[in-house]
Amino acid sequence: MLNVSDLTPAEWCQIFFVANAGFILMLQALPDDMRRALMDYGARRATSRQASAKKGQAEVPKEGFFDVLTSYGQVPHSWFIHFYITSVSWSIFWGWQFVSKGSVMRALAERQHRAAGNEPSSEVELTATLVAWLLMSSQGARRLFECLFVTKPGSSPMWFVHWVLGLAYYTTLGISVWIQGSGAILRSWESPQPIHFTPQIIIGAAVFGFAGAQQNECHRYLAGLKKYTLPSEGWFKYFVCPHYTFECLLYLSLAVVAAPTGCWVNGSILCSLTFVLANVGSTAYGTKIWYAEKFGADKVEGKWIMIPFVF
Template sequence: MTALARAQLRADEAAAAPPTSVELGRVFVAFAMLAVQGTRRLYECRFVLRPSKSPMLVPHWLLGIAFYTFMGLAVWIHGSGAILAAWTSGRPAIVVTPRVPSAVALFLMASLKQNECHCYLAGLKKYTLPSEGLFRHLVCPHYSCECVIYLAIAFVAAPPGSLFNPSVLCGLVFVAGNLGVTARTTKQWYARKFGADNVAGRWAMIPFVF
């Protein structure tokens, strides 16, 4: 009887303890965002962007696959508690929570703007300086949108007590670092090709930062 009472006490304490896992509904939303992002980028690579004369190196291709795998694992790790609990409880997931509308709105806005940038770049004549839309203020706004997309995912997939999902933020730092180097190089190339004055008033990727 004593052992049974202790087991019941531990169960009650566990039930009363604050949750440490991301809510199941937000886990679903984060996975949906990742799926939409991956599907849209695949579509753009196949049907929107012009084929590059420089083929992607195998290590870069493997790095991309590893990145998308890591991002999925990052969401799963912080939501695994809710996923496992749902298998036993059978309770339905609540998708619309306070974080979801703002995160989805930010994600959709960044996704649409990135697609707009990609379509614009695909329609440019060779060696033409992009100068419409967000390109009036940024050299690589499509890179900026990429960062905002993962920021939205990090926000919606944040565990209790956190503003962002720390694992997804690590992925965001990786993306920002890699794209930031490319954006700076692109701005330098534009300056040499079209004149420094034509890009002097544009940020490379992050407004008011660089």
């Protein structure tokens, strides 16, 4: 029987990611209008589609009960910036905790290490932990930079539930990046630990850098479009939402970098990937429907939505 008080911090993070991924996947089984009212944000959302329809660009969609319900608590899509402020803030906080041997990191790390002591296979080395922290910091900082200086401001909305979930996601991810390295962190506070770059860390970091650079290209391209036109250059020739493809690749490569010794991936970060897959996957699916309605089904036919050969 699962005893909640025995759960490690890493397991709490994993449960958060997987439960939310499961919840998002369950929403996919809802009738289309309900699913879209609950899930769609940005230009895909009915209110945005209605606004463009009124400008004569498309047929006016009908407002259902769930559209009306979720019309309460709408916040601007541009509040995505708060996710990256949160992400960078947590990266700074955990970095400072590490350097100053802070009490919050110590409490979590000791709890994690006590439980994982019997299971050294889930322990991550110091180098992998620090590189993963550094990569996550760079991802948060790049996205913050893009929100401030690249993204074209728009007036499309998102439901506050997405916003709250996003803030919780980046908070949990900030912990997941280092928590399985708790043993190595605690040891490094007692005596210097060797820094050792394995091929896995180097390859994972290189893929992470590639995915980040390509995602940045996608964001720059979207920012250069007249709102709302069909993206069709670069990776958008092959994918409906390549920026989401690279988001998944970013977290997959991060999971490889932060893998425990002898493993291919870090379980906590892999769980965050299930959340990302469910979340951006359902948004990408909604984007394909939106583009098909707005520009014609033939314009998106033959493109992958997000994952080559699969989705």
